[in-house]
Amino acid sequence: MRNRIEIPKGIYGITGDNFSNGRSNYFCVEEMIKGGIKIVQYRAKTKDTREKVKEAREIRELCRKNGVVFIVNDNVDIALLVDADGVHIGQEDMHPDDVRKLIGDNKIIGLSTHSEKQGMEAYKNPNVDYIGVGPIFPTTTKDTTPVGLGYLEYAVKNLNLPFVAIGGIKAHNIDSIIAKGAQRVSLVSEIVGAESISKISKKLQEKFSE
Ligand code: 3NM
Secondary structure (H helix, E strand, O other), X not given: OOOOOOOOOEEEEEOOHHHOOOOOHHHHHHHHHHOOOOEEEEOOOOOOHHHHHHHHHHHHHHXXXXXXXXXXXXXXXXXXXXXXXXXXXXXXXOOHHHHHHHHOOOOEEEEEEOOHHHHHHHHHOOOOOEEEEOOOOOOOOOOOOOOHHHHHHHHHHHXXXXXXXXXXXXXXXXXXXXXXXXXXXXXXXXXXXXXXXXXXXXXXXXXXXX
C-alpha cells in the first residue's frame, strides 16, 4: 500500500543546523517554503530531545499552514507527538515494519538506502513509501561512503517507488542527477548554507517544472 500521502516531486528540503550559519531551522524552512519547496524533513542531529520536540512542533504548524508535507528524521516518537506526515529512518534505526506498527497505516515511512541490495529490499517492503538514494557524491554532512551515479541509475531502472537522490548534490551538479531520471532531489548544505535560502530553493525547484 503505497498511496498514503503523495510524496511531492522536486526538491526535498532538509534542515541542517550545523550548516545554516546560525539561522534557525524554523527560519530555514520558512525560506524553503517561500522558494516553493513542497516537502520538508526536520533533521537535527545536535539538539536535545526537548528542544527538538519544540522546534518540530513549530515547523509542523508552519508546514501545515502552507500545505507542505512534513517528515521527522529518526525519531518516531517525535513524529507521532507533533502529528508529522511521516518519519524518515536509516538502516540502523528501528525496522520499517516496527515503525509501521507504531505510526499506523496513514503516515509516510522513508528509508535511507546506500546500495542496490538495500534499495531492492526496501522496494519489496510495502511498509516503505519512499527511499533515499545516496550519498551520490562525497559529502561532509553525513559520514557515509559515496555510492556514485551507478546506484542512482539502478534505482531509476529497477525500483518502482519514489526515491530522493541525496548526498553532495549542489546547484552545479544537480542537472546530471535530473538527467539520470531523478524526480526528487535533496540538498542540505547547498540550501541551508546559501545566502538566500528562498532564492536558491526557487532556482532549484524550477528545474522540475522546465
Ligand atoms: N543522507 P549534503 S547523504 C542527510 O545518503 C544525508 O542517506 C544521506 O547533505 C544519505 O546535501 C546526506 O550537504 C547528507 O551533501 C546530504
